Amino acid sequence: MTFRRALASAAMTTVFLVAAVGCGSSDSDGPAPDAEVGDAVTVVSTTEAPATTEAPATTQPPPPVGQPTGEKAARTLYEAWTNDDRATAATVAEPEAIDVIWTAIPGPYELYRNCDDGDFDTGGCLFRDRSTNNTIQINLEKYEDQWVVTGAFFSEG
Secondary structure (H helix, E strand, C coil): CCHHHHHHHHHHHHHHHHHHHHHHCCCCCCCCCCCCCCCCCCCCCCCCCCCCCCCCCCCCCCCCCCECCHHHHHHHHHHHHHCCCHHHHCCCECHHHHHHHCCCCCCCEEECCCCECCHHHEEEEEEEECCCCEEEEEEEEEECCEEEEEEEEEECC
16 A cells, blocks of 8 residues: 555544544534534644665775776786786776776787886877777876776777
8 A cells, every 4th residue: 555545544534533523422522413424624734754765875886996007907908808807907907997908809819019008197008909909998097106097988990
């Protein structure tokens, strides 16, 4: 039974009880002596609002720790992807980057021309599947002394 139906049922029961008591009662708080069945009766009802429940707290994974070099962070993410290991991927990559790399088509990717992890604390690595020319680009940023994967992009050849 829904809350509204239960409330309506309780209100109707109250109306009938008040009407029944009013018809058979002679105390001064009841209806006027000349009241007849069918006359309007005022019903005052108080109800408590249903308790609200808070949504369960969602747990966020801890921020990625990273690796000492951009290439090591990129390779850790790549190997985690090939092993379908999101927990390890989360140690070196932001969640958005993990989601993107998990959409890539599997293949025999190789690191193409090393990683660029030099100037300005940003860098990138490109993995390429020579048989299909599919590529996975990995973007990196240096946080304090660790490199973290901040983005990824998959492209079909």
